[in-house]
Amino acid sequence: MTAAPPTFLAVSWITPLAGAIVGTSVLAPLVALWFLKLRRRKRVIASTLLWTRSLADLRANTPFQRLRFNLLLLLQILAVAAIALAIAQPEAEGLGSAGGRHVLMIDNSASMSAIETVDGAGAALGEPTSRLALAKDAAKARVRELLGGGWFSLGASDVMVVSFGSRAEIKAPFTESIGALEAAIDAIGATDGSTAIGDAVALARAFTDTQNRNDARGERTEAESGDIPTIELYSDGRISDLGALALRDGESIIYHRVGTASDNAAVVAVSAERAPDQPDKVQVFASIANPGPAPRKVSLQLAVNGAVRAITPQPIEVPAAVERDGVFVPGRSQATFRPIEQPSDASIEVAIVEDDSLRADDAALAVVAPSKRLSVLLVGGDGFVMRTLVSGLPIERFETTAIAAFDAAVADGTLRPFDVVVFDGVQAKRLPPGRYLAFGPPPPLEGLSAFGSKSGVYARFAREEHPVFRMAALDELYVSKMTAVQPDRSFQVLAEAAEGPLVLAYDRAEMHAIYVTFDPLDSNWPFQRSFVNFTANAVEYLGNAGDLIATRGLVPGEAIAVRLPAGSRDVELRIPNGKSVALAPDAEGNISWGPVEVAGLYRIEYSAGSSTARQSRLVAVNVANADEARIDPLPELRLGNTSVQGISVSATRRGALWPWVLALGLLIVVLEWWYYQRQVRV
Amino acid sequence: MSSVRAPRRLDDLLDSTLMAKLDAIDVVSRKIFSGKVQGERRSRRRGQSIDFADFRPYVHGDDLRFVDWNIFGRLDRLFLKMFLEEEDLSLIIALDTSASMRGGDPDTFEYARKVAMALAYIGLVNQHRVSLVGFSGGRVERASNLRGRRKAADVASWLLKREPEGASGFEEAMRLVGTTRVGRGVMVVLSDFLFHEGYEKGLGMVAGRGFDVYAMQLLAPQVVDPSREGGVTGDLLLVDSETGAETEVTVTPELLRVYKERLDRLCGGIRHYCTRRDIVHLVVETSTPVETLMLEYLRKRGLLR
Secondary structure (H helix, E strand, O other): OOOOOOOOOOOOEOOHHHHHHHHHHHHHHHHHHHHHOOOOEEEEEOOOHHHHHHHHHHHHHOOOOOOOOOHHHHHHHHHHHHHHHHHOOEOOOOOOOOOEEEEEEEEOOHHHHOEEEEOOOOOEEEEEEEHHHHHHHHHHHHHHHHHOOOOOOOOOEEEEEEEEOOOEEEEEEEEOOHHHHHHHHHOOOOOOOOOOOHHHHHHHHHHHHHHHHHHHOOOOOOOOOOOOOEEEEEEOOOOOOHHHOOOOOOOEEEEEEOOOOOOOOEEEEEEEEEOOOOOOEEEEEEEEEEOOOOOEEEOEEEEEOOEEEEEOOOOEEEOOOEEEOOEEEOEEEEEEOOOEEOOOOEEEEEEEOOOOOOOOOOEEEEEEOOOOOOEEEEEOOOOHHHHHHHHOOOOOEEEEEOHHHHHHHHHHOOOOOOOEEEEEOOOOOOOOOEEEEEEOOOOOOOOEEEEEEEEEEEEEEEOOOOHHHOOOOOOOOEEEEEEEEEEOOOEEEEEEEOOEEEEEEEEEOOEEEEEEOOOHHHEOHHHOHHHHHHHHHHHHHHHHHOOOHHHOOEOEOEOEEEEOOOOOEEEEEEOOOOOEEEEOOOOOOEEEEOOOOOOEEEEEEEEOOOOOOEEEEEEEEOOOOHHHHOOOOOOEEEEOOEEEEEEEOOOOOOOOOHHHHHHHHHHHHHHHHHHHHHHHHO | OOOOOOOOOHHHHOOHHHHHHHOOOOEOOOOOOOOOOEEEEEEEEEEEEEEEEEEEEOOOOOOHHHEOHHHHHHHOOOEEEEEEEEEOOEEEEEEEOOHHHOOOOOOHHHHHHHHHHHHHHHHHHOOOEEEEEEEEOOEEEEEEEEOOHHHHHHHHHHHHHOOOOOOOOHHHHHHHHHHOOOOOEEEEEEEOOOOOOOOHHHHHHHOOOOOEEEEEEEEOHHHHOOOOOOOOOOEEEEEEOOOOOEEEEEOOHHHHHHHHHHHHHHHHHHHHHHHHOOOEEEEEEOOOOHHHHHHHHHHHOOOEO
């Protein structure tokens, strides 16, 4: 691995070699001349007798005359140094151009939307500017620096532009066109996603390898080909997968550190739930994170459909972040609002009132479905226990059917819609998109394979924080016989025994299922209160989960995938910036769009059936990422055993500094002349 | 170099206040010298005065007027009465008028002129025979045998005409002074003693020849300590005012230290040389007021009383 280039100066030098040559070739003779003959004032004194003898004494003791401080010499050295620096053509912060390939990777994650009021050097900005804007300015200046040439400039470079956040994208392939590169940089927009660089590096490597293979076939000139690119990273360094990144042989990385701001607090979670006993009321919970080193107080406001409904009466104290065993843990506080009356669906927004540097994570959205009573279909409900239990739930409609009738209805498409379908010890042949609670035999879900049965098992672990286990502990559960299954990564194990999963959750697009791998009658569960609570929780969870995917919300980087009623038409997606996108649903009414890059409320509007009335569904996209909330830039990046020191990116627009340096040099020459004349006159 | 306002008249050299104070003091010689005419100075030579000194047997050729006839009557032998002869004191003031005397603040030469004027005035007032000798470049200019208060103006006039120029030629000048002196007396040499050719031979010419010699070394404050205001600092090309020789110096604390050591060695060497030859060596910084010098310092050193 090649270490990063030295970063001892935060100024770019277009022609450093020429400046160095001039500097050393003039400074050394200048100092030598001062050794040989200083320019001295002539002065008549009474007698030089004592001086000549003193000098003789002094020289007798010091065979070498050392260079003594002299203002004239100092001014001359400064003048020559300034002229030499001017010849080196400094422009702004950065590194010198040495030709070769460069990949400019520009971070456009959420933290890059932080507002900066001072530049990297600590100078105040004219007006607040986002980190991304600073990074883009710096990157464009770098492009001009690499490709713009200059007096005595070295060879030109090949530059590629990649943006990265939650996903990476090549904005411009390797090119020498300044215009194309600047346009590509300008086209990089802010996202609210997390920061991962792995894809960007892989993308750049793949593109480079491909190009090198093309080079080997002679499609490019020898001078342009075969270079391992230098990665120039424009970021605040808060990259989640940095630890997994390792540079290959010959690769080097330059870290342009962007921004200085660190003041931030974030709403990292929000949830809005209807109480089972009061479905018209919504209870809102929020979690606030403080990544700063000092505790802070924040006030929260709750808005429903854009109208503020409540503000926390007292500011909420959020403790400071701490390091525990080398792990950064942001301070967190929870906030609970009084239940609000909201029978219809709504978007719920919890926002921090106080300003901070990153506004994108100061608000989080949740969408609540309209209050409704569920419809439940029990398949194979021969068992008294399950039928009694489900029918006793507070549901609007309850039906039972045999498995054969269910399969037939699925096959001919005549299955009436139910919010939840419960399989009691039976196995369907095929499941259309929907919400299912299955006990015993494994449902026909992709990624689930059964391999026999186990007996005499105890629950060893349960995700008690999951809604299905609310008031439903499995501590005393004993299962005499269970189906041994092997789920893939699309399943979430909610409870398991030593012999395998006991409860699985499956959420994919419009398919949601809770699968219990044993028949309750093969266990002592029916005799425990947790069985009743679990079943009620599962039905409620499934019944409400699929209505609006946004009730759980998306994070930037994910795609919106919603199933609308079959036959929906004129589907439009209104995105938070006010624009709308027309979408075409498939035959089953599925639409997808994304990945979403900006947090906010996305509204899907459509017309269903013969009705011309517009219906809508809401999707909330939240930053809700404690890692992105930490916005103070990393001074250096750790890549394996290598650390890369960050170069501060100045917020001011880069410009040629050399005329100023040259003017300074000339000013010093004038000053030196004036001082000399003053001395001579005296 | 300081800008010097050249004195134009006697008052510039010796103001009336100091003049009045100087009326009360006199030059002291450590020896009693014989003078050309009877003066106010007691001499070892027996002569014609009212103070009896001794008897001696008459020899042929003695003036019979001094025979003590009373003794002849009692003893029948001729004895001659001998009287202490009161002689005048010869005060020679040798003023260095070489170019090196110009410089410093206060200017060394102007200071020397004032001291010379004050000493000469004391000599004149006390009816001594005052001679002024200016020397530079081996040449000697004189104003000899001045006596009486009325000659003070002549002394001032002579001093005001002197301008420092050329090398000192100290040895040659002292040789001329030593060989052409008239009578015996007190000799005061006013100089900076910064002679490239050395001071030893010059002082040797006037030492041990009956002169009561005072070597008064006048040094400007900037010579004593070049780091003072108006002194030598920085990178300079020093030009010797006498020889025109150029010396490049970069004044550093180290060089200043060595310089001061050199000056101490020079002064110490002169003092040692003078002591061995019964010459009084005085070092006077020209920042010392002339009045203080005359009324206090020189009295303490025995030149004046």
